[in-house]
Amino acid sequence: MRDSVSLAARTITTGPQVIQRKLPYMISFQLPDQRATKMLSISPIPAFSDNYIWHLERDGAHWVVDPGDAKPVFEALGDKPLGGILITHHHLDHTGGIAKLRERYACPVYGPGTIDGVTNPLAAGESYEILGLPMRVMDVPGHTLDHLALVLEEGTDNGTPQLHLFCGDTLFAAGCGRLFEGTPAQMHNSLAKLSALPPETRVYCAHEYTLANLRFAETAEPGNAAVKSRIATSQALRADNRPTLPSTIGEELATNPFLRCHIPAVARRAANHGANGANGDSDEVEVFARLRRWKDEF
Ligand SMILES: [Zn+2]
Numbered sequence: 001m002r003d004s005v006s007l008a009a010r011t012i013t014t015g016p017q018v019i020q021r022k023l024p025y026m027i028s029f030q031l032p033d034q035r036a037t038k039m040l041s042i043s044p045i046p047a048f049s050d051n052y053i054w055h056l057e058r059d060g061a062h063w064v065v066d067p068g069d070a071k072p073v074f075e076a077l078g079d080k081p082l083g084g085i086l087i088t089h090h091h092l093d094h095t096g097g098i099a100k101l102r103e104r105y106a107c108p109v110y111g112p113g114t115i116d117g118v119t120n121p122l123a124a125g126e127s128y129e130i131l132g133l134p135m136r137v138m139d140v141p142g143h144t145l146d147h148l149a150l151v152l153e154e155g156t157d158n159g160t161p162q163l164h165l166f167c168g169d170t171l172f173a174a175g176c177g178r179l180f181e182g183t184p185a186q187m188h189n190s191l192a193k194l195s196a197l198p199p200e201t202r203v204y205c206a207h208e209y210t211l212a213n214l215r216f217a218e219t220a221e222p223g224n225a226a227v228k229s230r231i232a233t234s235q236a237l238r239a240d241n242r243p244t245l246p247s248t249i250g251e252e253l254a255t256n257p258f259l260r261c262h263i264p265a266v267a268r269r270a271a272n273h274g275a276n277g278a279n280g281d282s283d284e285v286e287v288f289a290r291l292r293r294w295k296d297e298f
Contacts, residue, residue: 038132053065064101110130112147170194173244178292199248203251208238
């Protein structure tokens with residue numbers, strides 16, 4: 001059971017990360033010893049109006065996640081070669097750049113096997129080695145039925161691995177993807193799987209939707225102080241044209257209404273806004289379904 005005390009503690013632990021985010025368009029996680037060449041750096045390449053193509057670099061190798069467009073990837077790489085592509089789901093704003101990137105780099109493409117251009121189909125529940133690091137694959141249907149979440153595991157000196165979650169359009173900062181193909185029960189279950197990852201897990205969503213999502217979060221749970229504080233932090237970052245990502249699972253548990261369907265205040269608000277007009281329904285899937293419908297019209 002998540003209580004307000006533990007949630008407050010989780011919010012405080014995100015403090016140092018806010019400082020890291022102030023580096024413009026570059027978030028680097030460097031180990032403190034001499035293994036600089038093995039450093040994993042993860043940075044967003046902005047695409048279209050609000051997509052992020054995540055650019056991973058380690059030991060001189062470059063990969064991208066969900067390249068909806070090839071052009072910004074070409075510009076970000078310059079004369080450096082692309083080593084591989086990761087894909088979370090079939091939508092064109094995540095896959096549209098695959099053909100042109102493969103034409104130039106002939107690199108492998110890991111993703112759902114049903115997508116054109118995928119050379120290495122990923123299986124949910126399996127682990128793969130990407131950039132010399134283990135990557136776990138989770139199936140997270142809801143936004144689409146083929147949606148996968150990718151969890152890259154980076155070793156650290158303190159023995160606790162740092163996890164990096166690439167969740168496409170399933171989990172957003174303070175929100176979640178629309179249900180284009182799946183059911184509320186599928187999406188709720190997918191979000192439950194992601195929210196069970198360690199709270200320190202860094203969350204790399206595929207869109208900059210944070211401020212709009214937080215406006216809904218504040219309406220859905222007006223008494224949540226962590227939401228108000230996140231609005232202030234995110235507004236400052238966006239005013240400076242900086243990304244609000246990555247987030248962490250801990251931050252999402254504290255502020256994302258779609259991960260808080262078990263909180264009575266959220267369930268009550270969802271019920272009051274429920275399309276069925278029913279009284280407070282404690283079933284979490286029903287609360288989730290109402291929140292998602294409400295957000296669709298928000
Ligand atoms: Zn999508």
